[in-house]
Amino acid sequence: MSIRVRFAPSPTGQLHVGNARTALFNWLLARGSDGTFVLRIEDTDAERSTRESERTMIDDLRWLGLTWDEGPDVGGPHGPYRQSERQVHYDAAAERLVAAGRAYPCFCTPAMLDADRQAALAAGLPPKYSGRCRDLDADEIARRRAAGERPALRFAVPANREVVVHDLVRGDVSFSTDVIGDPIIVRSDGSPAYNFAVVVDDGEMEISHVVRGEDHLSNTPRQVLIYEALGRTPPVFAHLALVLGPDHAPLSKRHGATSVAEFRARGYLPEALVNYLGLLGWSPGGDEEIVSIEEMARRFDVSRVGHSAAVFDVDKLAWINRHYMKAAEPVRIARAALPFFERDGQVRASTDEALDYVASILPLAVGSVDRLDEIPARVAFLFAWEAGRAAALAGEEPDGARAVAAWADVLETREPLTDRERFRAATAAARERSRLKGRALFHPLRVALTAEASGPELDLAVPAIERGAALAPGAGVAPIPSCLERLRAVVGMTGKA
């Protein structure tokens, strides 16, 4: 029988990277065989679930490349794939459990339950449901219903039994039913509760492997019991260790970016995030860590994922992202980086010329920068150039004024240095004219041209300036002063000083 897995997020916010990793591992398991990957939306909490959240999660999943075969947007033979649309299935299953005497109405109010919990905790006892409504007689149930009370439905957990959860990453884990309270399976408003809905859905959707976070492990025995009561064989489980922050607390907002959307907005590439997430808790084997998602799928083996929680390491993600930025097609990076140039005002309209220009200056930044959003700052000297600061820095150089004057003289007589060869030719001329070489010749040029003491290589930076200066005003790029304009200004100011 072929593998069927699912990713079942609750649309109550952004897609968290920990969940994205769960989705990835499910995807790898499905794609590694000829399995099926199902997307199911767990929106039984009407209060917190939103359609907007569902949309952004789907969007983020697609951005990551984690495509699914069945889901709310693509349909499939086991739909609907939104729990809010599956009420009839839950009703039917609940009826069966009631008929079999495995579920009973519970009239306890949230306030009573809360008081019970507080009391148990205070007494040092496990805060499990007291079982108060478990043996209500039929008359009382009928009377209270008639009186307008709306009971929830609880599953009756059998006493004194061992339940074994077969887990691919942890092996067999057993629990005593004595520590498990009767879970609510249907709320008083008729909607299904998590522990019930997952079982009904995973069962009916014929899910073979449930790969999810470790936080669900303690809930699993309840679910196994419900599978049994429904007369179904439970799927095989695989509980993934959690993703932690640097302080070993679960990764959360205070650690910085935690959602896929945030990483996306900060200029990480999807393949980089996917590659990194795949390395968290699993190893593709061998020494190579840069591995495509397809290759990961070929090598993936759930039973070989790590057992312990992993700390999310932003530095390593950055290293991987740097790698993929260098490997990617310049036009693609340019297109992805364009919004950051627009944000900084360096690009004012995303015209074809602007895109071409951005693509052409990428070599100045890619490789020295971790993220797309850092690219504009690396090339800011092209647009924001301050004559005063440039002159001041040039003045600090031993032969700064002489060098700058020589460069200016050379440029006066030449075509703009729009490519590396022209720049090199000009270099020879400037060296001869100034009788300077090495740092003494180049550093003054750098500070005069960029108003910065460091930055991209000059044989890349100079042509970038010249090509930018030649752009028409309608190109959508902020004005870029030419090398000659910059040098003239600096010569004028250092001359006065």
Next chain:
RNA sequence: GUCCCCAUCGUCCAGCGGUCAGGACGCGGCCCUUUCAAGGCCGAGACUCGGGUUCGAUUCCCGAUGGGGACGCCA
């Protein structure tokens, strides 16, 4: 409190009874170089502790300690 899970460099992984305990990120140094990065090379850096089992434990078993999770009409 009760139950469950986990434990190799700072971090992520490899190891599956005998290894100089390997790789990656990060860190330090050197090289390259007209600067900063990038890149190349080198280096420092770990088996939580205590009992067993065994000729031999990082590896198997038990316990302790530490970390995490669950115990909700959230998922």
